[in-house]
Amino acid sequence: MKRYIFVTGGVCSSLGKGITATSIGNLLENRGLKIRMIKIDPYLNVDAGTMSPYQHGEVYVTDDGTETDLDLGNYARFTKSPLCKLNSITTGQIYQEVIKKEREGRYLGRTVQVIPHITDEIKKRIFLASDGDDVDVSIIEVGGTVGDIESIPFLEAARQFIHDLGKKNVLFVHLTLIPEVAGGELKTKPTQHSVNKLREIGIQPDILVCRSPEFLEKEMVSKISLFTNVEENSIISAYDVKTSVYEVPLIFHDQNLDSIILEKLNLKSSRADLKEWSSLIKVIKSTEHTTNIAIVGKYINLNDTYKSIYESITHGGIANRTKINLIKIDAEKLETSDNPGNFFKDVDGILIPGGFGQRGINGMIKAVQFARENRIPCFGICLGMQIMVIEYSRNVLGLKSANSTEFSPETDYPVISLLEEQQGLCTMGGTMRLGKSQSILVQGTHINKIYDRKEIWERHRHRYEVSGDYIEKLQNAGLIMGAYTPDDNLVESVEWSDHPWSIGVQYHPEFISTPINPHPLFIDFIKAGMEYAENQHSSNSLDS
Ligand code: GLN
Numbered sequence: 001m002k003r004y005i006f007v008t009g010g011v012c013s014s015l016g017k018g019i020t021a022t023s024i025g026n027l028l029e030n031r032g033l034k035i036r037m038i039k040i041d042p043y044l045n046v047d048a049g050t051m052s053p054y055q056h057g058e059v060y061v062t063d064d065g066t067e068t069d070l071d072l073g074n075y076a077r078f079t080k081s082p083l084c085k086l087n088s089i090t091t092g093q094i095y096q097e098v099i100k101k102e103r104e105g106r107y108l109g110r111t112v113q114v115i116p117h118i119t120d121e122i123k124k125r126i127f128l129a130s131d132g133d134d135v136d137v138s139i140i141e142v143g144g145t146v147g148d149i150e151s152i153p154f155l156e157a158a159r160q161f162i163h164d165l166g167k168k169n170v171l172f173v174h175l176t177l178i179p180e181v182a183g184g185e186l187k188t189k190p191t192q193h194s195v196n197k198l199r200e201i202g203i204q205p206d207i208l209v210c211r212s213p214e215f216l217e218k219e220m221v222s223k224i225s226l227f228t229n230v231e232e233n234s235i236i237s238a239y240d241v242k243t244s245v246y247e248v249p250l251i252f253h254d255q256n257l258d259s260i261i262l263e264k265l266n267l268k269s270s271r272a273d274l275k276e277w278s279s280l281i282k283v284i285k286s287t288e289h290t291t292n293i294a295i296v297g298k299y300i301n302l303n304d305t306y307k308s309i310y311e312s313i314t315h316g317g318i319a320n321r322t323k324i325n326l327i328k329i330d331a332e333k334l335e336t337s338d339n340p341g342n343f344f345k346d347v348d349g350i351l352i353p354g355g356f357g358q359r360g361i362n363g364m365i366k367a368v369q370f371a372r373e374n375r376i377p378c379f380g381i382c383l384g385m386q387i388m389v390i391e392y393s394r395n396v397l398g399l400k401s402a403n404s405t406e407f408s409p410e411t412d413y414p415v416i417s418l419l420e421e422q423q424g425l426c427t428m429g430g431t432m433r434l435g436k437s438q439s440i441l442v443q444g445t446h447i448n449k450i451y452d453r454k455e456i457w458e459r460h461r462h463r464y465e466v467s468g469d470y471i472e473k474l475q476n477a478g479l480i481m482g483a484y485t486p487d488d489n490l491v492e493s494v495e496w497s498d499h500p501w502s503i504g505v506q507y508h509p510e511f512i513s514t515p516i517n518p519h520p521l522f523i524d525f526i527k528a529g530m531e532y533a534e535n536q537h538s539s540n541s542l543d544s
Pocket of ligand 1: 461
């Protein structure tokens with residue numbers, strides 16, 4: 001019998017439910033169990049594809065092209081659980097399906113209701129995502145906070161799991177907050193209230209993961225246990241980590257969380273093998289070197305919008321034994337500045353991330369020009385690659401008004417544009433290149449050397465392409481095309497001739513980088529940044 005672990009959250013959002021769920025997944029995998037990670041998002045959007053980064057942070061894309069919540073990125077970085085369309089469940093999908101069935105007459109005249117029709121659809125989807133011999137345990141993260149109206153049908157479905165499968169096969173982990181009030185005292189009341197809220201809907205949590213500034217003392221644990229009915233050994237301190245979020249599985253393991261889960265679910269497993277993960281943390285803790293990487297984007301003030309990129313840069317740092325100092329530059333501020341150099345003092349590498357829409361574009365172009373002219377390593381991702389092409393067209397090829405038709409539909413020089421077959425189609429849906437596809441690397445290019453392979457499979461999420469009409473002109477002016485799609489020769493990568501390190505890619509390498517397996521492009525980018533810093537240092541000391 002498969003086991004199901006539901007991870008809920010209380011008190012407030014942003015406590016790290018995704019990290020808690022994925023750390024549990026990580027620990028169970030390290031004990032030899034096969035797991036599936038499932039995210040439930042209680043919003044009415046069918047998927048995250050159309051949501052603004054202001055609302056939602058990054059849209060994470062899976063191999064099969066599903067546009068999902070950024071927590072799936074956390075799952076991908078901490079576990080080996082395969083992720084696809086099935087692993088991301090939203091209220092929108094559930095209602096869409098139930099209403100479709102109702103219209104088809106499949107409920108045979110019955111009144112269609114939240115219980116049982118919506119809850120049955122939720123359970124069906126969780127079972128579907130957990131299907132197959134390669135799953136022992138499914139970990140289901142229920143988005144939102146207990147007490148929200150939106151999550152009630154999902155919690156009711158979760159409650160029914162106990163009824164349907166028996167208590168031994170279902171576990172509830174509840175993440176809550178133990179805040180510190182003036183005077184430094186830790187308070188348990190919000191936790192008591194949020195556990196009560198869960199109990200009201202028939203769920204008694206088995207394990208509490210308590211976010212707190214520091215490790216919870218025995219006395220505090222006893223008090224929480226008394227009020228919540230959760231055993232003392234099942235109250236876990238998720239205190240603030242000093243070095244890296246990747247430390248969380250180890251912090252949980254130190255408090256026996258994996259053994260407690262296995263015991264409660266009556267599961268046999270091998271002993272925990274945390275060698276790989278522990279040595280990762282050792283490396284993170286022991287690095288003293290720092291590399292300064294600038295990111296120039298338009299959502300720089302939000303932490304979550306470029307989540308996978310920030311993480312991948314850190315992975316590149318781990319591989320090179322360097323810490324990363326991220327310098328976040330608002331593209332719009334750069335746009336209005338006469339002196340871009342002021343923004344890039346002590347910067348060892350510049351990265352332009354993906355994005356949509358015109359805002360901040362000219363700031364990104366300035367950043368790319370500055371990197372090219374000052375021989376600073378430059379990494380363009382998706383929109384970032386398109387910016388590299390526009391900048392090159394304007395400043396090297398001499399097409400001063402070159403642009404993407406996304407930003408200037410009437411431009412004289414549409415160096416980035418929609419493919420002919422996409423034109424005239426609805427611009428919001430159906431025209432996006434999404435998910436994993438193949439690219440062929442051009443022999444002898446820098447990107448070919450970095451991957452040391454002929455073919456790569458990477459994930460995409462974009463609509464516009466380098467226009468075929470300009471490829472040769474750009475090549476003649478010194479822009480190297482490093483990769484193409486196999487069938488229609490769309491440009492997948494560019495690099496500058498006569499520059500120490502420059503790569504622009506039309507795809508999103510950040511979605512497949514993990515701390516254990518950092519992506520080769522990020523490893524090489526950070527290495528180039530370190531070399532750049534070293535050269536700067538030695539030329540400065542020669543000058544003085
Ligand atoms: N806006 C660009 C396009 O649609 C780039 C998209 C992206 O960076 N993900 O092609």
